[in-house]
Amino acid sequence: MNKQKPDGTDLDHSVTRRKFIGTTAVSSAALLSGGLVSLLRSTASATNFDFIEATIPQLQAAMASGALTSANLTSGYINRIQSLNPTLHAVIEVNANAIAIATALDNERRHGHVRGPLHGIPILVKDNIATNDNMQTTAGSLAIYGSQVPADAPLIQQLRAAGAIILGKANLGEWANFRDDEAETYPLAVGWSARGGSTNNAYDLSYTSWGSSSGSGAGAAANLCAAAVGTETDGSITGPSAVENIFGLKPTLGLISQDGIVPISHQQDIAGPMARSVTDVAILLGIMQSQQTDYTPLLQRGALQGKRIGRDVRFFDYSYYGSGIPGDELTVAFANNALSVMQSLGARIVDIDTGDVFAYNGDEFTALLYEFRAQIADYLATLTHTTVRTLADLIAFNNAHCTQEMPYYDQDVFLLAEQFVGYPNDPNYIAARTH
Incomplete structure (x- = not known):
C-alpha cells in the first residue's frame, strides 16, 4: 500500500x-x-x-x-x-x-x-x-x-x-x-x-x-x-x-x-x-x-501531607526514554514542577529506580502477541451477526479492504501475532510473561 x-x-x-x-x-x-x-x-x-x-x-x-x-x-x-x-x-x-x-x-x-x-x-x-x-x-x-x-x-x-x-x-x-x-x-x-x-x-x-x-x-x-x-x-x-x-x-x-x-x-x-x-x-x-x-x-486540602510520591529517576533523564518530538523534552521540567508542588503540599518525594524498561519490553511484547491471538478469538466468539471469528479472519478482511483499512499503516503486528500459538502453556510464553 x-x-x-x-x-x-x-x-x-x-x-x-x-x-x-x-x-x-x-x-x-x-x-x-x-x-x-x-x-x-x-x-x-x-x-x-x-x-x-x-x-x-x-x-x-x-x-x-x-x-x-x-x-x-x-x-x-x-x-x-x-x-x-x-x-x-x-x-x-x-x-x-x-x-x-x-x-x-x-x-x-x-x-x-x-x-x-x-x-x-x-x-x-x-x-x-x-x-x-x-x-x-x-x-x-x-x-x-x-x-x-x-x-x-x-x-x-x-x-x-x-x-x-x-x-x-x-x-x-x-x-x-x-x-x-x-x-x-x-x-x-x-x-x-x-x-x-x-x-x-x-x-x-x-x-x-x-x-x-x-x-x-x-x-x-x-x-x-x-x-x-x-x-x-x-x-x-x-x-x-x-x-x-x-x-x-x-x-x-x-x-x-x-x-x-x-x-x-x-x-x-x-x-x-x-x-x-x-x-x-x-x-x-x-x-x-x-x-x-x-x-x-x-479530595481535601492536606491530603498529601506525609504521603510518599516516587520519582522514577530513569524517566526524568530525557535521553533515556524521550520521544524525540520537538518540544517534548520540556515535559521533564513540567513533571519536576508538579512534584515540587506536591512537596509544597506536604508530600515526600522519593527517588526510585524501577529498572531498565529495555531489559523486559521485548518479553512484554512477546507475551502480548500470544495473549492477543487467543483472547481476540475468545471475544469474537461472543459476537453474533458476523462471520469474523479469528485473528486470521481479521487479517483476511484487512487484505480484502486495504483501501479503507490500511491507507496509513499495515498489519504487521496482526501477522506476527498469528504465528504465536500455544497460549497459555507454551514455555516461551510463560517465560516471557514471567519476566
Missing part, C-alpha cells in the same frame, strides 16, 4: 482550550478556514446555563436548582459534537437515544429520585467497550461493523445504573493500536481508525491526540461530553490525557471488570476515567469499579 498522511496532520491551526470554551454551533469549515473569531461566542443550553468546562458536581448543582436539565445538557453536547467533530474526529457515533434517556432521567429527578452523582450526566466511552444498544462496538474497525455484542460490559451496566447517559462512542487507535507498530509512531495515525478517521488534538489541530484512547481524550478536552472512559494496556489512557491537558487514571488491574472490552491482553487491559478535573475522575472511578466506592471525601 502507498501510505498517506492521516487526515488533519498537515493542518497548521492552533486551537487552545480558551478558544474551545466559547464555542457554539461552529462549523468545521470555519475552523479550517481560520474563522476562529466565531469560536469566542458563548455556548449555552436552552436554559442559558453555560456548561462548558463545568465539573460533574457543578452540573449536578445546576440540575438540582432547575437551572439545567439533563435533556438540555445532552442536546448541548450533541450540538458541540456536530460542530467540532468534523474537525476533531473524536466521536465515532452518537447515541440516537441519548436525549430520550436524558428526558427519562429528568422525570426521575422531578419525582425526587436522584441515583447519585452521575444522574443525567452524558459521557463518551471508547469504541472497544461493549454497549448492547443501537450503537456499534468495533474497536474502530470495519471488520466487525454490524456485529452484535451479547450484553453491556459490566462497567457500562454500572454507569447506566448510576444514571449516566452513554452519549456516544469515542474514536480510538484502531484495535487499540495493536495492528501495526507504525500506528504508534508520531506523526502517523496514532489515534486513527477506519471508522473514525484520525483524531486531532483539541489544542493544536496539527498535532496528535495520541492513543489509543484518542477520542476519549479529545472529546473530554473539547467539552464534547462531561467526561469519558478510555482503556489502557500500555499508555493508552495516560498518553492522550497528557497531551489533551486532562486527567486520566489507569486503575489497578482487576479494580474494574474487563468483561466486554475488546482485548489485547487480560493480563494488562483495563478501563479508566478521563475527565477535566480530578474530582470527576474520582467520581467515575468509584462508580465504574466492581466494588463501588466514593473517593470524593478524600
